[in-house]
Amino acid sequence: MAYKSLLTVITDAGMAKAPLDHITALALAQDAHVEALCLGVDRTQTGYYYAGANAMILQETLTRAHAEADELLKLTKERLARSDVRWSADAGVAAFGDLARHVALHARFSDLVVLPKPYGSEHGAELEPLVEAALFDADAAVLVVPDDLDPNPTPQNIIIAWNQSKEALSAIRAAMPFLKQAELVRIVVIDPPQHGPERSDPGGLLSQMLARHGVACEIDVLSKTLPRVSDVLNRHVQDKSAEMIVMGAYGHSRFREAILGGATRHMLEQATVPVLMAH
Template identity: 40%
Template sequence: MSRGTVAVLTTDAVLDRGAIATALALTETGEAHLDIHCLGIESTPPDAYLAGPALMLTMPDRDAAQARALELEAELRPLIPAHRGNVQLHRHHIREGLIGHDVGRIARLADRIVSAAPYGPEPRPLQVATLEAALFAGGLPVIVVPDGGAEIAPSPSRLMVAWDDSREAMVAVRAALPMLRRAGCVDVVIVDPEVQAGDRSDPGGDIALFLARNGARVEVSVLARSRFRVSEVLRRHALDTGAEAVVMGAYGHSRLRERLFGGTTREMLTDARVPLILAR
C-alpha cells in the first residue's frame, strides 16, 4: 500500500467491522495512516404527533448523535491492535440533512475510503448515505468490501477493470493506477461493446495501451451479454477468473435513476462478493 491516508466512515460497529479489518490489513506496514471516523448522525426522534390541526415536531437530537459517536468509538477501539501507532479514531457529530456535506468534508482529507457493502438482507441507509457522500462530495475512490471484509494483497495476482469507455470508468482507472501497476494481470472487461464505438475492431485497445504504458500487464476480455443484466456478466467473470477486486466507475446514471430503475453500480453493490474499487 502506498503512503497517504486510508479512512473508514463508521456508523455501525457490526456492519463496519469487515471494512475496518480490511483497512487495518491495507495499512499493516505502517507506510499509510488509518483514520477511523465514528459518525454520530442526527435524526429527528420518532415522536412527532398531531395536536388538532397542527403537526408538532421535535428538533433533531444533537446530544443523542454525540453520544452515538462516543459509543461507536468505545465499541471499535478494542479492534485496534495496541502496537498500531498509525491508527486513530475520531468522533464526529453529523447534522441531520447534511450527511453529504459533513461527511464529504471529512472524507476529502483521505486518499481512499474503505467501506462496508451498503446493501444487505436488512436496510442499511446510513451505509448508503456515507458511501455516496464519499464518492460525490468527497471525490475520492472507495473500496467496497463484502460483509466480513476481504483480503487485498499489496501486489494482487489479478485485478479486473469493468470498462465502458465512460468518464467515470476512466476516473476509477486513474485512481487505481498504483494497485493496477503492481498486479500480476489486469483484465480489462468489456460487455457487448456498442456497434458505433470507434474501436469496434479492437474493443478496449485504447485503455489497454494506456495501462500498458503505465506499467500494467494487461489482457482484454470482450464478453457477450449472455445474462439479463450487465452486472451479472461482470460478477460471474470476476468469480470465474479469480479477480481479487473489480475497478469500475460509479453511478454513470443519476443516483435517483439507479434507485428507481436499477443500474450496474447499484446491482454490483447489492451483491458485492468481490471487493469493488469505485470512483466517479
C-alpha cells in the same frame, strides 16, 4: 504512487469489522495513515411528530446519537490500537439528511475511502448516503468491502469494467496502486458498441496506457448473455477467481439510477469481492 491517507466512516458497530480490517491491512501494505470518523446518526424526522413533541424527541435522539458516537469511537480506538498502523479517530453527530457534509469534509482529503457494502440484511439506511457522499460530494475514490471477506491488500487478479466512460477511467486512475502490483489485470468489455472510437479494438488504448505503467493486461470481450451487466461481471469474477473489481460509479443520472437500480446498485448488492469505484 501509493495510498497515504485512508479514511473509513463508522456508523454501526455491527458493520465496523469489515472496513476496519480492510483499511488496517491496506495501511500496512501501503505505509499509509488510517483516519476513522465515528458518526452517531440522528434519524429524527421532526416534521412527522405531533405538535409539542418535537423538542422532547429531538433531545432524546440527539442524546442517543452522542452516546452511539462515543461507543463507536471507543470500539474503533480499541481495534486500531491493536494494529501496527498510524491512525487517528474522531467522533461526531450528524443528522441523517446532513451526512454528506460531514463525510465530504474528511473524504476530500483522502486518497481512498473504505466503506462497508451499503445493501444487505441489517445494513442501515445511512450506508448508501455514505458511499454517495464520498463519491459525489468529495470526488473521492471508494473501496466497498463485503461483510465476511478476509482482507487482501495486494490482490493479484483484478477485473476492470470498461465501458469507455470518464467514470470508469477515473476509477482506473484511482486504482493504479492496486493495478501496478497485480499479477494480471483483465479489462472486461461487455457488448462493445459497433460505432465509436474503439469499435475495432475494444479496450486497446486502455491496455496500452496501463502497459506503460508496467501493468500486465488481458482484454476479455463478453456478450451480455444475462439480464444485467452486473450479472455478467459477477459471473466473470467467479469464473476467473478475481479478487477485486474496478468500475465507474453511476454512469447515468443519480435519479435514474435510484429509480431503475442501475449497474452500480446491482453490483454493490451482489459483489463478493471488494469494488473500487470513482465518479
